[in-house]
Each structure stands twice: as C-alpha cells, then as structure tokens.
Amino acid sequence: MIVTPSPRLKRIVLDVWKPLLALGIWDVLVTVTYFVFPFTAPSLPLTLFGTALALFLGFRDNSAYQRWWEGRILWGSMINASRNVARGAGAFLAEEDGQEVLDLRRSITLRQIAYVHALRCQLRRQDPSAEVRRFLSDDEAAEPLGRRNPANGLLDGTAGRIEHAMRKGWIDTIQQTQLERILVDIANAQGGMERLKNTPLPNQYRFFPTFFTRLFCVLLPIGLVETLGIATPIGSTIAGLMFLAVLQIGEDLVDPFADTIHDVPMTAMCRTIEIDLLEALGDPAPEPLQPTDGVLW
Template identity: 30%
Template sequence: MLIKYSDNPFKQVLGIAFYNKRNIFLFTTFSLIATLQYQFAEIFIFNPITLPVVPVTILGGALAIFLGFRNNSAYDRWWEARKIWGGIVNASRTFGVMICTFSSSYFSKGKVSDERVLTWRKELINRHIGWLYSLIKHLRKHNHWNDLEKYLSEEEIEQIKSVHNKPTQLLHKQSERLQEAYEANIIEDFRHMELANVIKEFYSLQGMAERIKGTIFPYYYNYFTGVFLWLFVICLPFSLAPEMGWGSIPMSIAISFVFTILEKSGAVTEDPFEGRAADTPISTITRNIEIDLLEMIKSETVPAPIEPKIGKFGVKYLD
C-alpha cells in the first residue's frame, strides 16, 4: 500500500517521469509531428493535417466515462480486499482468544494434562499462522512452500504440496483437530461449535479473496478503454495545433498524461493481491496478526512488525 511519495519534489517529478517515460516520449512525438507539420505547411507548400476540436472533445468525454467506470470498479475491488483482510484480522484474534481460553484440562477431569492442552493450543495457533501465509502464497500464485516449516510440521508441508488449494486443506486440518480435542474433552460441546463457526468464517473470507483474484475485469472495458485512449492521444495535438500553435505541444502532452495516468491507476488497482506498492498490504497485515497470536501463547520468538519499504525515488509503501 502506497503511503506517500518522496518529500523531495524533485524526486517526485523524476520518479513520475521515469515510470511513464515511454508514454511521455509518445506524447511528445505526436505533439511535435502535429505542430511542426502545421507550422511549416506554408513553407513547404502542402495542406497540413488538422482536426476540428468538437469531435475530439466528444471522444475525450466518452473516454472519461470509460475511465471513470473502470477506476470506480477497480477501487471497489481494492477496498473489498482491504475489508476482507480486516475481517481476517478480527476473526484471527477471536480464534486465538477462544483457543487460549476455551481449552482446559478441567473438562477431562484429570485425564488430560495441562501440558497436552498447552501443546494443542500452540499447534492450532501455529497452523493458523501457517494458513495466513499459505493464503498469501495462494493469492499471489507462489509455487514455493518450504518456508512454512516454522509453523507447520514437515508432514503437513508434504501433504499440502500435492493438493490444489492449500489454505483450504489447512483449515480442514484445523477442523479435524478441533473434533479430536472435543472427543478428548479438551473443549466441551458449546465451545467446539463456537470454534467451528470461526473456521467457517475463515472459509468465507478466503472465498471472498479468491473471488476477487479469480474474477477478471471485463476484457472489453480494458480493450476499448485502451483503444479510445490512444485514439484520443493521437488526435488531440492535431486539433490543438491550429488553435494554439507552439503552445499545443505542452498542452497536449499535459492532457494526454492526465488521461493515461487515470487509465494506469485503474489497471494497477484491479488486482490488489500482487504485492505492489499500490496493493493491499496483506504481508504487513499478516505479520501483525502473527505477532498478536504468538503473544497470546507467550511465544519466545515474536517477530518485529514489518517496517515501510522505501522504493525508487523515495516512495514509501507497505507490502
């Protein structure tokens, strides 16, 4: 998630120019061609290519409608992703509290030791943290899973390598362990049902995130927005040159830049799980949940929060 650009205005301008250098070059080329051929038409005795302002203005209006729809829809996807992970935060904390307070050797009347209860708590908390990190990998389509050994056993890691949806199978394993704890009288009936409801909520939140990841933005909006955008960018300087002369060059570059930045912002925001500077910071959110849960079980190895990253040209963002 982008926090802010550099505090240095020079770095801000330089960064924006660097990441849009191709488009700026094309805008400048089109503007120079349109203006030069108009200015030197009398000298070389040929009719310059010009376009009336009204059709180009109408095209710009239609383009603005397409861009507005796309950007609103893309922001809705980004905001829904943030709400989903906010729900995962709340449900994870609830799950951790329930695991630590609902389980007890009391229900077994001495048949289950306190050490076994503590071991069970740590196992479920660790597996839940493993689920969080596996969900990130699942959404980002990572193929390496060996770095989960901190929270999952070697047997579990080998098991999930062969399944299609790894986070789903980890939740299934959690449900099995809850059932075993109920049968061993570590938790009683009502508390077992409450914990099962939290697992159900995790399934629901995971499905919502998968829906965003798996739903491709309608192709025709992307395609025709791009077609209209570049048609407008090419036509614009040929309509401004007769009206503004040499002033049409900076003006057409500026107008074209505004429209392309709007198009680019919508394209970047469409998929909020890729780990880019503009995406939902699911790695940072997961680390915060990890810290909360490990502190609940009084773990001795609690990681530090993820600090904001500094990218090129001083951009500050969270992963």
C-alpha cells in the same frame, strides 16, 4: 501499498516516461506537419470525445477501486478471525487439562499463522512452502503442501484438530460450534479473495478504455495545433498524459493481490497476525513490518 503522503518524483518518472516520450514525439510530428502543410480540424468532436472518455475512465476506475477496497476489507476480517481462533483455543483448551491439550492449543494457533502466510503466497502466485515450514514441522506441513490449495488444507487440518478435541472431551459441542463458526468466516473470506483474484474485469472494461484513450491521445494534437500552435507538444502531451494516468490507475488497482507496490499490504497484515498470535502463546514475536522506500508490502 504506497503509504507516503505525496508521490515521489523518481517513481512517477519511472511510471510515465514511456507514454510521455511517445506522446511528445507524436505531438512534435503533428506540429511540424501543421506548419509545413497547414490543415484545419474541428475541435468540437474532440471535446465531446474527451468528455465521454473521462466519464468512461472514471466509471472504470471506480470499479477497480471497489475491487481493491473489498480485498482490504476481506483481509481486515481475516485479521479479526485469526485473533478469534487464538482467543478461542486459549480459552477452551485450558492448561489444567494437561500437556497434550496445551500442545493442541499451540498447534491450532501456529497453523493459523501458517495459514495466512500460505494464503498470501497463493494470492501472489508464490510458493508457500517456506512460510508454512517456518511454523510447522515437516510432517505437519507435508499434507497441506501436497494439495493444490495449501491454505485450504491447513484450514481443514485445524478443523480436524478441533473435532479431535471434542471427541477427547477437552471441549464440548457448543465450544466446537463456536470455533467452527470462526473457521467458516475464515473460509468465506478466503473464497472472496480467490474470487477477486481469479475473476478479472470483463474484457470490455479493459480493452475499450485502453483503445479509446490511445486513440484520443493520437487525435488530441490534431485538434489542438490550430489553437496552440508551437506550444502544442507541451499542451497536448500534458493533457494526454492525464488521460493515460487515469487509465493506469485502473490497471494498478484492478488486482488487489498482485505483487506490486499498489496491492493490498498482505505481508504487513500477515505480520500483524503473526505478532498477535505468537504473543497469545507467550512466544517472542517479530517487530511490525515497516514501509520500505515508502511502500508497505
């Protein structure tokens, strides 16, 4: 996620130079053709076309932003639920019950840290093995990493450990229910994230805006050249670029979990969870993740 208050010129140029170059070349060709073979093109249809296209693109961008914001809300819920897991384990599994109970509390907390990192990697289509093994032994990591959904495997393992604590008499059924309710909230958040990741915008939302925006950019200099004359390449390129920029905004936001500079900063949020839970155990914790070149990952 870009966190700088104003966009940097280098990043803007890298994003727009290809369509800017294509638009500029086409606009120059239309302008030269007009002065060699003068023609007349009505401007009203192009005005109506542009108005309708602007409304269409605005509606699409709103839909894309809603997906991005929902992803951020779900990760905010994940941060709170992770803290609640550590708090509940620390409160219900007391030190006076012995070393085995302390080991179980530690295992539950470390598994939650491994879980959020695994979920982050899954959503970004990355291998979670290295992140999981940072917090779990090879024996503990083998079972969840052998699943198609390692994050869900880690969550199942945590539920099994809570049930084991109840059968041992270390927690009662009410405490088990409270911890299980937190795990249900975590599972619901994961399900929402997977829904966003695996369900793209309908094809009509992707194809038609792209097609009509490019068509509008092709027609734009034809409708403007009679009015702008030799300045057509400048005016038409700038106007067309605005429409292409609005189109690109939707493309950037439609997948909130893509591994790009525009996605939800999952790495930073996982680091926040890691810090809070390690400190709950009394372990040394890393520093919060800082933006790199204006981007928080």
